[in-house]
Amino acid sequence: MSKQYHFIAIGGAVMHNLALALLSKGYEVTGSDDEIYEPSRSRLKEAGILPEQKGWFPEKIHQGLEGIILGMHAKVDNPELIRAKELKIPIYSFPEFIYEQSKNKKRVVISGSHGKTTITSMILHVLKTSGMDFDYLVGAQIEGFDLMVGLSDAKLILIEGDEYLTSPLDRRPKFFHYHHDILLMSGIAWDHFNVFPSFKNYADQFSQLAQMTPENGTFIFFEGDPYVKTIAESLPVNKTEKIPYAEHPAIIKEGQTFLLTEEGELPINVFGKHNLQNLQGALEICKSLGIKTKQFYQGIQSFKGAAKRQQVLAKASDSILFRDFAHAPSKLKATVEAVKMQYPKRRLIAVQELHTYSSLNKDFIHNYANSFDAADTAIIYLNPKAVSLKKLELMDEATLRAAFKRKDLQLFTVIEKLKKYLEEQDYHHCNLLLMSSGNYDDMDLTTLQSIINKKHL
The missing domain is CATH 3.90.190.20 (Mur ligase, C-terminal domain)
Incomplete structure (x- = not known):
């Protein structure tokens, strides 16, 4: 009999993608939500797991469940959550669940206040064009990928590491739960004012994340950001491999950006200083995963960007x-x-x-x-x-x-x-x-x- 999971707040962007990913793995999936918008609604309906009614139904929670996956949108007094606690059913936030599914894999986490989705998308695109097997979690819909979450038997997972809160029960950033082997940090600029009341409090989260890099782990960082550079300098010498990166050299001709490489000028579909930084960060990650630089350049030329990014x-x-x-x-x-x-x-x-x-x-x-x-x-x-x-x-x-x-x-x-x-x-x-x-x-x-x-x- 296949494992069955119930999603509390199944309508969220990542939540419904995770539900569909588990369904494609052969698991049984149920869920609830008080509001489900498009495209989540149509995708869940097509898969046959759209809740019949809006709202929360404690009777959906039973001993046969392998676990509950709790979305950020749910409140602490959610009746389904209360029932799950009474029945002592394991409760996971989606970051915790992703870790459970990937603790025997190499885990690559992309962090930073900006560029996370684009860097992750660039890497996914190149890994796919290179024929490498991998799992992933990314925060936007990407061309060539049906879902924002991919789970399989691959030995590698690439994760977009969000600093926002984990769940109503866990007020820590999501990225603490992934226990990375390789970490990229793109830059730090104060965001989520309602959760992190000061810049110092916000920046401290990233510092703590970098300190979690294991022995023989790798920290890839944008050296143009003074806060990120300071974090890199604070990491123990000889414990972590530290790889700085800057903006990839490029020129613009007639509204077209070309990368300046040993192979010559290579046209790309994205542009701007931040994207050239993102691209160089993606290149460093790919190199650390065994992708040759030439292979990266071949793949990145057909990258069109993530949804709603330029x-x-x-x-x-x-x-x-x-x-x-x-x-x-x-x-x-x-x-x-x-x-x-x-x-x-x-x-x-x-x-x-x-x-x-x-x-x-x-x-x-x-x-x-x-x-x-x-x-x-x-x-x-x-x-x-x-x-x-x-x-x-x-x-x-x-x-x-x-x-x-x-x-x-x-x-x-x-x-x-x-x-x-x-x-x-x-x-x-x-x-x-x-x-x-x-x-x-x-x-x-x-x-x-x-x-x-x-x-x-």
Whole structure:
């Protein structure tokens, strides 16, 4: 009889992917949630494991379960969780469960405030093109991979190591649970203000993670970040292999980035300083796993990026509509600068939806100073509903202009008005960059896409 697991809060991005991964391994899977959005809903339904009703049902919890997998969205007083405790059924957060499934494998963890998903995706792409067997956990949908989680009998697992909280029962960062053999750290820039109240508290989590590197383990780090460099220097000498990396050399010609290599100039599909740093970090990981540099370059040329990372939604000869996940200050600044540097002769309209707790908080917002400087037109979208849901104070245009240090910053609080404004712009020699970890209240982009796509038809 196959093992059976029950997911409390099965609708989450990683949670539903893990559920589907276990199902594909031949396990029995059930789950509950009080709300399930797309694409989770359709994918669970297609697999035959979409809960029949929304809500929590203690009767779903029984002694025949091998374990409970608890999502971050569940509360500590969840009735299913209470029942599981009464029956003494093992309860795992998804990081703990991933470790349970991989404790006999080589574990590679990618950490840092920015670039985690892209670096992990680059490595996955190259490992796949090289024909290597591996398991993985990544925080976005990637081209060529059906799921965000892959579990098999492979001897290697690649994990995107998130610093956010593990579960309602465990308030530590997820990345502590993976017990890495090889760790990459890309950079540290304060995020998750609601969980880590000071930069020191936030940075300390990364320092503790690096200290967990075992004897004969490897620490690969971006040496351009002073905080990461200090962490590397604090690790015991002769205990851990330390490999620094910097930005991969490249040039831009006519809006196309080329890597400068011993093989000559190699065209790639991604661009910007951060992506060249990410690429070099991915190269160092691949080399540590036995991939030859030449093999890496062959694979990386066909890498198109992770979902919502410099994602092209529409394109004409002199304009592009980009969608990007950028939300924290360092990500916003890097993304805006990357697009402007890649297309310096084009006007850049950059729109940021303030969606996270940190970005909506007037005590944190000053951290966004100068992050919009490279944009020709800078726009903020702020949904009053999101502010009230997070029980915060709605900021006005003057507050935001002062925080971003941008006197011409425009503020929209009604999505229809923003949509109308964007559709009325002239996109000749102009790029539009939409950034958010949210979805702009499901703003319909079809008109904007057709405006750009049809410009030169």
